[in-house]
Amino acid sequence: MNPVRNLVYLLAYDGTDFNGWQTQPGYRTVQETLETATATMTGGTRVRLNASGRTDAGVHAVGQVANFLTTAPYPCDAFLRAVNTRLPADVVVHRVWEAALPFDANKDAKRKLYRYVIRNAPTADPFLRKYSHHVKKKLDAAAMHRAAQHLRGRHDFHSFETEWPNRLSSVRTITHIAVNRFGDYLWLDVEADGFLYNMVRAIAGTLIEVGRGQLTESQVGEILRAEDRSKAGDTAPAEGLFLIRVTYE
Amino acid sequence: MNPVRNLVYLLAYDGTDFNGWQTQPGYRTVQETLETATATMTGGTRVRLNASGRTDAGVHAVGQVANFLTTAPYPCDAFLRAVNTRLPADVVVHRVWEAALPFDANKDAKRKLYRYVIRNAPTADPFLRKYSHHVKKKLDAAAMHRAAQHLRGRHDFHSFETEWPNRLSSVRTITHIAVNRFGDYLWLDVEADGFLYNMVRAIAGTLIEVGRGQLTESQVGEILRAEDRSKAGDTAPAEGLFLIRVTYE
Numbered sequence: 134m135n136p137v138r139n140l141v142y143l144l145a146y147d148g149t150d151f152n153g154w155q156t157q158p159g160y161r162t163v164q165e166t167l168e169t170a171t172a173t174m175t176g177g178t179r180v181r182l183n184a185s186g187r188t189d190a191g192v193h194a195v196g197q198v199a200n201f202l203t204t205a206p207y208p209c210d211a212f213l214r215a216v217n218t219r220l221p222a223d224v225v226v227h228r229v230w231e232a233a234l235p236f237d238a239n240k241d242a243k244r245k246l247y248r249y250v251i252r253n254a255p256t257a258d259p260f261l262r263k264y265s266h267h268v269k270k271k272l273d274a275a276a277m278h279r280a281a282q283h284l285r286g287r288h289d290f291h292s293f294e295t296e297w298p299n300r301l302s303s304v305r306t307i308t309h310i311a312v313n314r315f316g317d318y319l320w321l322d323v324e325a326d327g328f329l330y331n332m333v334r335a336i337a338g339t340l341i342e343v344g345r346g347q348l349t350e351s352q353v354g355e356i357l358r359a360e361d362r363s364k365a366g367d368t369a370p371a372e373g374l375f376l377i378r379v380t381y382e
Numbered sequence: 383m384n385p386v387r388n389l390v391y392l393l394a395y396d397g398t399d400f401n402g403w404q405t406q407p408g409y410r411t412v413q414e415t416l417e418t419a420t421a422t423m424t425g426g427t428r429v430r431l432n433a434s435g436r437t438d439a440g441v442h443a444v445g446q447v448a449n450f451l452t453t454a455p456y457p458c459d460a461f462l463r464a465v466n467t468r469l470p471a472d473v474v475v476h477r478v479w480e481a482a483l484p485f486d487a488n489k490d491a492k493r494k495l496y497r498y499v500i501r502n503a504p505t506a507d508p509f510l511r512k513y514s515h516h517v518k519k520k521l522d523a524a525a526m527h528r529a530a531q532h533l534r535g536r537h538d539f540h541s542f543e544t545e546w547p548n549r550l551s552s553v554r555t556i557t558h559i560a561v562n563r564f565g566d567y568l569w570l571d572v573e574a575d576g577f578l579y580n581m582v583r584a585i586a587g588t589l590i591e592v593g594r595g596q597l598t599e600s601q602v603g604e605i606l607r608a609e610d611r612s613k614a615g616d617t618a619p620a621e622g623l624f625l626i627r628v629t630y631e
Contacts, residue, residue: 147508193509217505227505256466256476259396260442260513 135204139236140212142167142182142200143228148193148371149263150223155187163188163224167199170219174212175205185242185379186328191371193264196378200238244308244380246324249337250373254317265318266337266373272344274319278312280343281321283354284336285310291360293339295331295368303329303360312340319344322377331368339366384453388485389461391416391431391449392477397442397620398512399472404436412437412473416448419468423461424454434491434628435577440620442513445627449487493557493629495573498586499622503566514567515586515622521593523568527561529592530570532603533585534559540609542588544580544617552578552609561589568593571626580617588615 144167152160156168164182171180184199207215209229216226250265252258253272258265284293287306294303309324321340323333339356342348348356348366356364393416401409405417413431420429433448456464458478465475499514501507502521507514533542536555543552558573570589572582588605591597597605597615605613 145508147511195509213505222506222511223508225506225508256462257471257474259394259472259474260444262396262471264509 135206137202137204137234139200139202139232139234140209141198141230141232141236141238142216142226144194144197144199144224144226146194146197146225147223147263148188148191151190153188153190153192154184154197163194163197166221166224167216167226170216171201171203173219174207174215175203178203183238185238185245186376188374188376189331189371192374192376193372194376197376198238198242198379198381200232200236202234238379241381242327242379243382244324244326245328245376246309246322246378246380247328247333248375248377249321249323249333249369250375251319251321251337251341252317253314253319258317261318263372264375266370268341268344270345272319272341273346274312274314274344276350277319277321277340277344280348280350280353281310281312281336281340283350284357288357289360290329290332290357292356292362292365293332293335294329294362295335305329305332310336333374334368334371335362335365337369337373341369342366384455386451386453386483388449388451388481388483389458390447390479390481390485390487391465391475393446393448393473393475394444395442395446395474396472396512397437397440400439402437402439402441403433403446412443412446415470415473416465416475419465420450420452422468423456423464424452427452432487434487434494435625437623437625438580438620441623441625442621443625446625447487447491447628447630449481449485451483487628490630491628492631493573493575494577494625495558495571495627495629496577496582497624497626498570498572498582498618499624500568500570500586500590501566502563502568507566510567512621513624515619517590517593519594521568521590522595523561523563523593525599526568526570526589526593529597529599529602530559530561530585530589532599533606537606538609539578539581539606541605541611541614542581542584543578543611544584554578554581559585582623583617583620584611584614586618586622590618591615 156165180201182199213229252265252267291303307325403412405414429450431448462478501514501516540552556574
């Protein structure tokens with residue numbers, strides 16, 4: 134018997150045609166797709182991929198991280214080439230490396246950075262229609278950025294969480310939040326030590342209301358303190374959301 | 383009867399699911415799709431769209447221009463909104479304006495700029511898999527740029543033309559040609575007064591051979607002077623090619 138190794142994937146996926154990360158019988162998921170491709174290199178032995186966090190149906194990832202235990206003896210670069218030949222075109226493993234056995238891609242993640250992409254122009258963009266949320270009316274990005282700063286720091290984010298209560302605590306720490314305009318596109322970047330269900334999409338929906346002039350900047354702080362989901366804006370659609378980066382110590 | 387107007391569309395399309403610009407019975411084409419959507423605003427009267435040039439199956443456009451004659455009386459911005467509600471998500475009209483009656487989007491085009499996008503990294507990119515050509519081996523972009531300069535100016539481009547002879551003359555003038563690297567992507571930009579069938583894709587395929595070290599820079603000049611398609615590189619795949627801009631006087 135070969136020794137057990139802890140292998141790590143850095144991977145990207147176009148979430149459009151996936152029902153999210155987590156395996157669910159009868160659905161096409163990223164986890165199931167990757168585990169099936171990986172099993173062909175481990176003599177058919179099923180591995181269990183442990184991601185930094187689940188992403189929902191339709192959400193994309195540029196830099197997801199997942200680890201798994203295996204006794205397969207192949208070098209990491211052979212794993213990289215082989216797994217990619219066995220994957221469909223909407224998932225790619227960019228790197229494979231070996232970690233110490235205790236490494237856990239989920240529990241050891243210190244911070245995650247999500248980006249929400251808004252197309253803000255009168256007409257749609259046929260190339261980014263699956264990778265951005267289209268808002269026709271001109272948004273005030275500077276006001277959205279200022280309003281977003283109310284959410285920085287350690288807070289109870291009940292107001293920006295779907296299907297609460299779904300965790301023991303809704304307290305999280307946002308270490309960085311910014312809204313920037315690049316021509317016809319707005320990027321909302323949110324980096325935190327953890328995220329609640331639909332948290333970035335609820336923040337995006339709320340900040341879009343600020344950008345439209347339907348909410349004031351200080352109302353965003355009031356919504357946060359209300360700890361009431363009904364006070365915040367809509368959950369913005371999944372296609373604009375990307376998991377960009379996971380940071381470990 | 384309303385007076386005849388000459389309306390112009392600035393439009394973009396994701397070429398993936400189209401069999402090119404030009405109407406062909408039994409195929410989904412950009413021209414047919416746009417003419418059908420436009421006819422709903424002209425009382426069902428068919429219009430004929432005249433583009434700056436045809437694009438082939440799978441080729442994308444960011445800034446295609448097409449004009450048509452109509453007696454429909456609506457303002458241009460009403461046309462813009464209405465046509466977009468009638469178009470599928472992979473074609474968008476970005477602007478509509480009225481031109482003088484003699485304006486011809488095809489004959490009056492002075493220059494067209496095409497961009498060929500190459501992903502140059504060991505792994506694919508799931509987001510740009512339909513919008514770039516993937517080359518795993520590291521390409522020498524600087525050598526490709528220098529080699530490309532042999533093609534600048536007025537030349538007979540027989541060597542970079544598929545299904546020759548398909549025109550009265552294969553003489554064209556390339557006013558600008560450049561290869562630039564942006565991280566894992568290379569952009570080959572070619573601006574000319576006109577293009578032969580598959581010309582940019584044949585140039586891209588040839589320059590990729592230079593980038594791999596299979597052809598020297600000066601051999602590109604020899605291939606041009608040979609006026610022989612068999613001397614040049616392969617026709618690179620359609621998915622990397624974009625019509626970026628059409629210039630009129």
